[in-house]
Amino acid sequence: MQHYDLVILGAGSGNMLLNDELAHLRTAVVEADRFGGTCLNRGCIPSKMYVLAADAIEDARAAARLGVHATVERADWQAIRDRIFRRIDPLHDGALDYRRKNGVHVYTTEARFVAPKVLQVGTEQITADTFVIAVGSRPVVPDIPGLDTVPFHTSDTVMRIDEVPASMAVIGGGFIAAEFGHVFGAFGTGITIVTRGPRLLTREDEQISARFTELASRRHRVLLEADITSVERRGDGVALTVNCPDGEHSVEAAMLLVSAGRRPNTDRLDAAAGGLELDAHGHIVTDRAYRTSVPGIWALGDVANHFQLKHMANAESRIVRHNMLHPQDQRTLPHSLAPHAVFTSPQIASVGLTEQEARNRKIDYLASVRDYADTAYGWALEDTTSFVKMLADPRDRMLLGAHIIGPQAATLIQPLIQAMTLGLTVDQIGRDVLYIHPALTEVVEQALLAL
Numbered sequence: 001m002q003h004y005d006l007v008i009l010g011a012g013s014g015n016m017l018l019n020d021e022l023a024h025l026r027t028a029v030v031e032a033d034r035f036g037g038t039c040l041n042r043g044c045i046p047s048k049m050y051v052l053a054a055d056a057i058e059d060a061r062a063a064a065r066l067g068v069h070a071t072v073e074r075a076d077w078q079a080i081r082d083r084i085f086r087r088i089d090p091l092h093d094g095a096l097d098y099r100r101k102n103g104v105h106v107y108t109t110e111a112r113f114v115a116p117k118v119l120q121v122g123t124e125q126i127t128a129d130t131f132v133i134a135v136g137s138r139p140v141v142p143d144i145p146g147l148d149t150v151p152f153h154t155s156d157t158v159m160r161i162d163e164v165p166a167s168m169a170v171i172g173g174g175f176i177a178a179e180f181g182h183v184f185g186a187f188g189t190g191i192t193i194v195t196r197g198p199r200l201l202t203r204e205d206e207q208i209s210a211r212f213t214e215l216a217s218r219r220h221r222v223l224l225e226a227d228i229t230s231v232e233r234r235g236d237g238v239a240l241t242v243n244c245p246d247g248e249h250s251v252e253a254a255m256l257l258v259s260a261g262r263r264p265n266t267d268r269l270d271a272a273a274g275g276l277e278l279d280a281h282g283h284i285v286t287d288r289a290y291r292t293s294v295p296g297i298w299a300l301g302d303v304a305n306h307f308q309l310k311h312m313a314n315a316e317s318r319i320v321r322h323n324m325l326h327p328q329d330q331r332t333l334p335h336s337l338a339p340h341a342v343f344t345s346p347q348i349a350s351v352g353l354t355e356q357e358a359r360n361r362k363i364d365y366l367a368s369v370r371d372y373a374d375t376a377y378g379w380a381l382e383d384t385t386s387f388v389k390m391l392a393d394p395r396d397r398m399l400l401g402a403h404i405i406g407p408q409a410a411t412l413i414q415p416l417i418q419a420m421t422l423g424l425t426v427d428q429i430g431r432d433v434l435y436i437h438p439a440l441t442e443v444v445e446q447a448l449l450a451l
């Protein structure tokens with residue numbers, strides 16, 4: 001049985017752990033699929049490269065409001081797909097070779113615990129002093145009658161299709177429905193979103209979620225509070241029967257995309273056989289320093305946290321590296337903030353409490369809402385739908401939450417994340433800081449000054 005100082009399971013964010021500080025260790029990496037994991041191969045990176053193309057299409061179409069009458073001659077899906085994956089695909093071989101050349105033993109097969117700190121890897125068993133588990137998550141396939149009898153895509157496969165379908169039914173109303181609805185909608189696919197929630201993106205602040213639902217419903221057919229009672233084949237495509245509060249609906253589409261959430265890969269790893277404590281959703285339980293219930297085993301990323309966001313996994317991998325090397329100086333994430341953005345159209349970004357969370361938790365708050373249109377740049381954009389919303393504590397005047405829907409939301413929110421992380425008051429970041437005129441950031445300044 002091979003014994004290592006360190007075994008890393010999963011070469012997504014797990015691969016980012018390795019640097020010169022760990023070069024002295026006898027290390028193995030086990031990766032069943034591709035180096036780079038979900039984010040690089042079938043997640044953040046390719047999806048955002050498609051979103052950029054979709055934004056370019058939509059911007060051209062929307063330029064008429066400025067008096068610029070442009071038409072999109074052709075959006076070449078295959079050329080865009082090939083450009084994206086010609087850049088991404090070689091990175092796997094490069095990363096694998098690099099590790100091997102630097103003395104890391106790479107296993108390219110699925111790992112499974114057979115006992116605490118004993119892994120089955122193909123026909124071999126291996127052990128280690130230290131394990132880092134970063135095996136991520138995968139799409140959930142909900143238990144809907146007939147779904148197992150029809151062809152469908154998930155985010156794992158849909159970005160590599162050969163042709164854009166004429167129509168697409170999307171199950172789910174979360175991140176992936178919002179982003180891929182935008183992408184395929186821009187390429188000309190007729191989208192029907194079918195979700196069980198009362199709005200799209202229900203975890204966003206209620207005003208943001210309501211505004212997005214209203215805007216998405218102008219572009220797509222959207223069925224809310226939907227109970228999908230059957231899925232069947234119809235010609236080359238699919239047909240869904242859907243019960244909504246207003247009655248039964250039939251949805252026919254050439255392609256079906258299932259985007260109903262993701263689940264941690266702890267079952268594939270047989271984490272229970274490894275003695276690891278799991279929570280009710282199957283995530284590995286860790287303490288705040290990312291130690292699991294088994295001494296010497298750490299866990300990070302989608303397999304351990306509920307955020308399922310790459311910037312969280314990246315931050316955790318830096319902390320785990322530090323904590324492994326410095327047992328007397330255990331670090332934690334310095335705050336509980338988990339900012340995120342949805343790269344749909346319009347963009348959405350959020351940090352901290354939503355208004356409904358503040359209300360439900362009986363937290364006192366001041367709220368302000370500022371439309372992009374109230375600022376010079378928003379006015380120039382002829383914008384009528386975008387806004388910034390902020391919540392602040394009336395006593396210490398710290399920001400409790402910030403939520404933005406509109407162009408560049410993911411960028412505009414960053415100074416507010418800084419302020420919340422560093423403990424600045426709304427007056428310090430609103431009144432004491434100069435905002436460049438006439439930049440879009442003035443909408444942030446105005447929302448702060450209104451608190």
Ligand SMILES: Cc1cc2nc3c(=O)[nH]c(=O)nc-3n(C[C@H](O)[C@H](O)[C@H](O)COP(=O)(O)OP(=O)(O)OC[C@H]3O[C@@H](n4cnc5c(N)ncnc54)[C@H](O)[C@@H]3O)c2cc1C
Binds near residue numbers: 035135
């Ligand atoms: C379509 C899509 C878009 C996204 N966009 C964004 C975004 O814009 N911003 C953002 O912050 N996040 C985004 N995410 C989420 C982000 O991709 C994940 O949070 C991130 O990839 C998690 O990293 P990880 O290292 O925990 O897991 P992963 O990247 O999934 O890596 C886990 C690795 O473990 C391997 N593995 C699994 N089981 C085993 C096993 N038993 N043995 C060996 N290897 C195994 C897998 O093959 C995989 O390579 C997106 C996700 C999707 C699906």
Ligand SMILES: NC(=O)c1ccc[n+]([C@@H]2O[C@H](COP(=O)([O-])OP(=O)(O)OC[C@H]3O[C@@H](n4cnc5c(N)ncnc54)[C@H](O)[C@@H]3O)[C@@H](O)[C@H]2O)c1
Binds near residue numbers: 142171259340
């Ligand atoms: N920009 C980003 O950061 C980004 C982008 C894409 C994905 N992601 C990550 O990937 C994860 C997965 O995305 P997702 O959109 O699949 O999940 P999600 O959790 O965002 O949304 C799931 C949706 O599916 C709905 N749903 C679940 N079961 C259903 C059923 N049986 N019938 C109808 N609707 C059903 C839910 O109500 C919800 O609207 C996200 O949670 C996020 O962490 C992040």
